[in-house]
Amino acid sequence: MRVRTDETGHVFRALTIAGSDSGGGAGIQADLKTMHQFGVYGMSVVTALTAQNTTGVHGVMEAPPEFVAAQLQAVIDDLGVDAMKTGMLANEAIIATVADVLSTAATVSRPLVIDPVMVAKGGTKLIDDSAIATLRERLLPMAALVTPNAPETGVLVGASVDSWDSVHLAAERLAQWGSDAVVVKGGHLDLDVAHAEGWRLPAASNQMVAVDTVYAQGTFTYFLTPRVNSANTHGTGCTFSAAITALLAGGAPVLDAIAQAKAFIYDAIVRAKDWDVGHGHGPTDHSTPIPVAMSGVTPGGSYYYDGRNWTRVD
Numbered sequence: 001m002r003v004r005t006d007e008t009g010h011v012f013r014a015l016t017i018a019g020s021d022s023g024g025g026a027g028i029q030a031d032l033k034t035m036h037q038f039g040v041y042g043m044s045v046v047t048a049l050t051a052q053n054t055t056g057v058h059g060v061m062e063a064p065p066e067f068v069a070a071q072l073q074a075v076i077d078d079l080g081v082d083a084m085k086t087g088m089l090a091n092e093a094i095i096a097t098v099a100d101v102l103s104t105a106a107t108v109s110r111p112l113v114i115d116p117v118m119v120a121k122g123g124t125k126l127i128d129d130s131a132i133a134t135l136r137e138r139l140l141p142m143a144a145l146v147t148p149n150a151p152e153t154g155v156l157v158g159a160s161v162d163s164w165d166s167v168h169l170a171a172e173r174l175a176q177w178g179s180d181a182v183v184v185k186g187g188h189l190d191l192d193v194a195h196a197e198g199w200r201l202p203a204a205s206n207q208m209v210a211v212d213t214v215y216a217q218g219t220f221t222y223f224l225t226p227r228v229n230s231a232n233t234h235g236t237g238c239t240f241s242a243a244i245t246a247l248l249a250g251g252a253p254v255l256d257a258i259a260q261a262k263a264f265i266y267d268a269i270v271r272a273k274d275w276d277v278g279h280g281h282g283p284t285d286h287s288t289p290i291p292v293a294m295s296g297v298t299p300g301g302s303y304y305y306d307g308r309n310w311t312r313v314d
């Protein structure tokens with residue numbers, strides 16, 4: 001994909017502030033591959049190195065907070081940022097440093113997506129427990145969007161998220177911390193929500209859906225795809241939030257960006273379903289073609305993507 005520009009020749013730039021995954025499926029590597037695929041110039045601030053592969057995280061080395069600040073300042077001072085995301089932030093000192101730098105830079109006016117990465121697939125913690133409050137108090141108020149999965153949502157609001165009602169309640173509570181929008185990702189949620197919501201899913205669908213629930217300005221909007229039965233889902237959360245960030249860098253409205261990113265991650269999981277990359281949870285296919293944009297998503301609607309088209313199902 002060629003780098004995209006606007007009519008004045010401005011190259012769209014996106015920044016990821018995250019950890020390195022030596023296995024290339026998640027973290028900084030997934031983010032940069034995804035941004036590149038969306039035609040956006042990607043930049044990175046590395047918070048931690050992980051010795052990681054598809055079987056798990058075998059070691060972590062955190063960057064000194066001053067060096068995270070130095071990377072961030074270097075990018076902001078010279079290249080400029082149209083949208084940015086955070087992933088693995090590792091500890092409280094790094095979170096406070098990122099918040100300090102962003103709140104003094106003009107960059108803070110750019111959309112910030114927070115993917116509150118907490119635990120890797122194999123169970124290794126990627127952030128200290130003591131850092132959660134700082135993330136909530138310092139970073140969420142700056143966010144255009146926060147993208148927790150169900151367990152992360154539960155940790156952030158201090159209540160378990162394991163029923164359809166609890167998803168709604170938690171999304172509302174999370175928004176009170178100041179993020180303009182919240183998406184509770186449904187990769188970990190195996191609920192019969194289609195039935196609960198009365199969605200009219202296409203007859204061909206097997207009703208097993210992965211639902212992402214968006215809460216913004218007092219309204220819930222839902223994005224659904226079939227649930228893919230695959231072991232290769234390493235880095236889905238990183239890839240999804242990086243795609244949203246790339247689209248925001250190009251000026252897309254947040255709901256349209258979430259829809260297109262949701263279609264992208266679905267296609268990327270489907271394309272990598274039978275891959276034999278590694279012996280554990282393999283990566284998704286970051287070279288997936290960009291799915292058609294769905295512009296003008298109506299807040300409050302429910303939308304289903306089947307790998308080709310979006311259908312309104314509410």
Ligand SMILES: Nc1ncnc2c1ncn2[C@@H]1O[C@H](COP(=O)(O)OP(=O)(O)OP(=O)(O)O)[C@@H](O)[C@H]1O
Nearest residue numbers: 149185186187188210227228233234235236237240
């Ligand atoms: N099996 C699946 N089939 C279809 N979509 C999925 C599947 N698993 C995850 N997704 C989608 O991928 C995106 C990331 O969701 P998920 O809840 O898995 O995030 P995550 O927990 O941060 O990622 P990970 O589980 O890799 O740490 C969401 O849009 C979600 O709906």
Ligand SMILES: Cc1ncc(COP(=O)(O)O)c(N)n1
Nearest residue numbers: 019026027120235236237238
């Ligand atoms: C460095 C790093 N960052 C994030 C994740 C989680 O990835 P995801 O939630 O996308 O699977 C990971 N495993 N490693």
